[in-house]
Amino acid sequence: MAHVYGLDAAGEALLAGPVTAAKAVAAKFAAEVDGAGRYPAEAMAELGKRGLWGVALPKAVGGLGGTPGLFAAVVEELATACASTAMVYVMHVTASQMVAASTTLKDRDAVLRDMASGKHLTTLAFSEKGSRSHFWSPVSALVESGGAWSTDATKSWVTSANQADSYVSSAQAPSASSPLESTLYLCRRTAKGVTVTAPWTGLGLRGNDSAPVSLDKLAVARGDLLTEQGKGADGMLQVVLPWFAVGTSAMALGLCRAAIAATAGHLSGAGFDSGAKLRDFPTLRARLAHMSMRTEAARSLLGRTVAAMLAPAADTPLLVLQARLAALDAATEVTDLGMKACGGAAFSKHLGLERVFRDARAGWVMAPTVDHLQEFVGRALTGLPLFG
Ligand SMILES: Cc1cc2nc3c(=O)[nH]c(=O)nc-3n(C[C@H](O)[C@H](O)[C@H](O)COP(=O)(O)OP(=O)(O)OC[C@H]3O[C@@H](n4cnc5c(N)ncnc54)[C@H](O)[C@@H]3O)c2cc1C
Structure with a gap:
């Protein structure tokens, strides 16, 4: 049967070999x-060694030249095993796509070669203390000084904060008349003024190292710019958002698959002294069936979306938003149903369900959050501009 994300034979082979x-x-x-x-160092090293850090980067810089569908398939598989690994990987691939799209970054291809070969890990640093989940409206600003710029920023969540070699970061352009007039730039983690200010501890995705980072008088040279001044929103919405949406949707759906497998296993295996199994209860079978239906519906929408991204039409951005909405919504409901179907056993660690349940909550609050997605889709359907 054809893969739901439209993989070709090479993609299927990648999944069966290096990804497995x-x-x-x-x-x-x-x-x-x-x-x-803790950071999933072993899995990230394995992904780097096997060329998967460059899954969607051009072959000319050593990447695999994969489609959004291949990216989705890789992430979904990883998330069935470890969502923290999947999250770190999603942020790297998403941010590296922004680097690949840049026409302004100095030595771009050398940076991309390092990213593809597992030597340079990157991530996104958009969220700020003052703009919270409104990533499209940074509060920090680039201030001109002698032909270059400097910036101060309080970045509130940066996945892989202590591990990444660079952060794809955002700030208002110099003299911006609105926060939407932003610029994206590449910030090196070891640059003067970059400090990870607190450790990451969270309910779920506990290995993703999404710590706060402070930028103090960070020097930003012309060659660090990833977009022209004031064109950051184009990069965020046209490059970062689609790749992020595909990656995080796939992560959510990998979590759904993990919840279904754990629930089916427990219902089939656990039973009573009388010989009856949990699967003999119609209510529990119905829960499992609903979990599967929600998951497969969202996977189908993601499959349609990644196919549309190969030849984008006017409705493709709307599909991208809806695919993420469907996947996040499915992940919270499916993991919740798994917890309910498996009862007290799900509370203990041995089923693996409680981790999947906690991990699935993160996607919901990551920007664009479910609230933002509903708002964007509703605005688009009623002919309103995305930002009111
Ligand atoms: C595990 C994890 C990893 C992350 N990694 C990164 C990263 O690598 N890089 C990065 O830049 N950020 C990252 N983030 C941050 C993330 O993208 C959000 O910015 C952050 O979760 C927002 O939290 P907040 O408390 O500021 O939310 P708030 O903005 O305070 O939102 C609170 C509630 O209000 C709702 N809300 C907010 N605005 C609106 C609106 N306009 N309309 C309707 N409802 C609204 C939200 O949906 C939410 O339910 C990460 C977050 C998590 C949880």
């Missing part, structure tokens, strides 16, 4: 990564 190997490493350390709240 990386997934096995992610699975081996997933409980430890979650328990200790």
